[in-house]
Amino acid sequence: MKAIRIHGRGGPDHLVYEDAPQPHPGPGEVLVRVYAAGVIATELQWDETYQTNAGSLRPLPIPGPDLSGVVEEIGSGITALARGDEVYAMLGYGRDGAEAEFTIALPSELAPKPRTLDFVRAAAVPLTALTAWQALFVHARLAAGQTILIHGAAGGVGVFAVQLARWVGAHVIATASARNRDFLRELGASAVIDYTTTRFEEIVHDVDLVFDLVGGDTLVRSWQVVKPGGVLVSVVSPRPSFAKAKAHGVRPVWFIVEPNREQLIQIGALIDAGQIRPIIDTVLPLSQARQAYEQGARGHTRGKIVLRVVD
Numbered sequence: 001m002k003a004i005r006i007h008g009r010g011g012p013d014h015l016v017y018e019d020a021p022q023p024h025p026g027p028g029e030v031l032v033r034v035y036a037a038g039v040i041a042t043e044l045q046w047d048e049t050y051q052t053n054a055g056s057l058r059p060l061p062i063p064g065p066d067l068s069g070v071v072e073e074i075g076s077g078i079t080a081l082a083r084g085d086e087v088y089a090m091l092g093y094g095r096d097g098a099e100a101e102f103t104i105a106l107p108s109e110l111a112p113k114p115r116t117l118d119f120v121r122a123a124a125v126p127l128t129a130l131t132a133w134q135a136l137f138v139h140a141r142l143a144a145g146q147t148i149l150i151h152g153a154a155g156g157v158g159v160f161a162v163q164l165a166r167w168v169g170a171h172v173i174a175t176a177s178a179r180n181r182d183f184l185r186e187l188g189a190s191a192v193i194d195y196t197t198t199r200f201e202e203i204v205h206d207v208d209l210v211f212d213l214v215g216g217d218t219l220v221r222s223w224q225v226v227k228p229g230g231v232l233v234s235v236v237s238p239r240p241s242f243a244k245a246k247a248h249g250v251r252p253v254w255f256i257v258e259p260n261r262e263q264l265i266q267i268g269a270l271i272d273a274g275q276i277r278p279i280i281d282t283v284l285p286l287s288q289a290r291q292a293y294e295q296g297a298r299g300h301t302r303g304k305i306v307l308r309v310v311d
């Protein structure tokens with residue numbers, strides 16, 4: 001089969017489009033014919049991308065945990081899925097990903113593809129929507145009437161965070177550059193702060209939750225805008241400082257998103273009900289994965305870049 005494989009640590013230069021062995025499902029595994037794969041621009045820097053279960057570096061892994069596709073073959077012991085099922089998934093870490101014509105998935109990772117989405121749009125959902133869902137509802141327990149400040153709101157995770165926060169009835173303040181202001185207001189933000197001209201901490205105070213998708217100086221300046229007893233969730237390295245959190249009376253959270261079939265089913269139901277939607281920046285063929293990662297690394301993607309595997 002054709003696949004993208006990572007030939008070394010570093011950036012997109014190490015990605016090669018080439019022939020790779022066709023995977024076969026073992027007991028409890030599912031072979032999926034991949035139709036589209038979502039690009040996670042920072043994935044090439046993650047340790048998780050390179051580890052095997054034994055902890056050693058894997059020579060030629062296939063990147064891309066996000067997929068949409070069709071079940072091709074079922075391993076023994078699986079009754080809940082059938083050949084031909086249309087699915088979408090975030091695959092777990094330490095295994096081959098979905099930037100290939102076929103991949104192996106576990107039933108606990110696979111959910112029915114939202115019926116209102118085509119395969120390209122479905123592949124733009126799993127990891128980013130799960131990150132937003134787990135941040136807002138599992139770790140921060142965001143509730144109606146609360147105020148959330150979302151940094152990096154126009155990116156892959158941010159567009160779902162804005163929509164999910166609005167769906168639950170929160171008041172959403174977003175940071176982005178000016179070109180994304182109208183776009184984010186239309187998605188559900190009631191205020192959009194242009195980070196290139198305005199220091200958010202001069203106009204934002206006493207929010208219940210900051211969701212940080214930018215890190216660095218943006219994270220450091222965020223402590224002062226959370227009300228005492230509030231929460232700061234970051235998914236960007238390095239982790240938030242416990243000393244700063246204690247000094248401001250804020251609960252710090254840092255986590256790595258996990259695959260979750262049940263949450264993907266709930267997200268799919270919201271999509272099919274028209275409550276939230278994926279945002280696609282660019283669609284490229286699988287063979288152009290290197291260009292996709294280069295574009296993503298520039299840090300100004302609106303929503304997602306998706307690789308089309310099947311026309």
Ligand SMILES: NC(=O)c1ccc[n+]([C@@H]2O[C@H](COP(=O)([O-])OP(=O)(O)OC[C@H]3O[C@@H](n4cnc5c(N)ncnc54)[C@H](OP(=O)(O)O)[C@@H]3O)[C@@H](O)[C@H]2O)c1
Binds near residue numbers: 043127131151152235
């Ligand atoms: N720990 C985890 O499990 C986990 C999971 C998912 C993602 N992440 C991390 O979360 C981060 C965000 O991921 P992503 O996929 O959403 O990224 P992304 O799609 O690449 O984000 C791009 C967006 O960031 C915005 N942006 C850039 N600099 C900004 C700033 N200083 N202030 C506000 N917005 C800014 C850009 O808006 P403009 O074009 O308007 O500048 C652009 O829309 C990444 O570092 C990723 O590795 C971690």
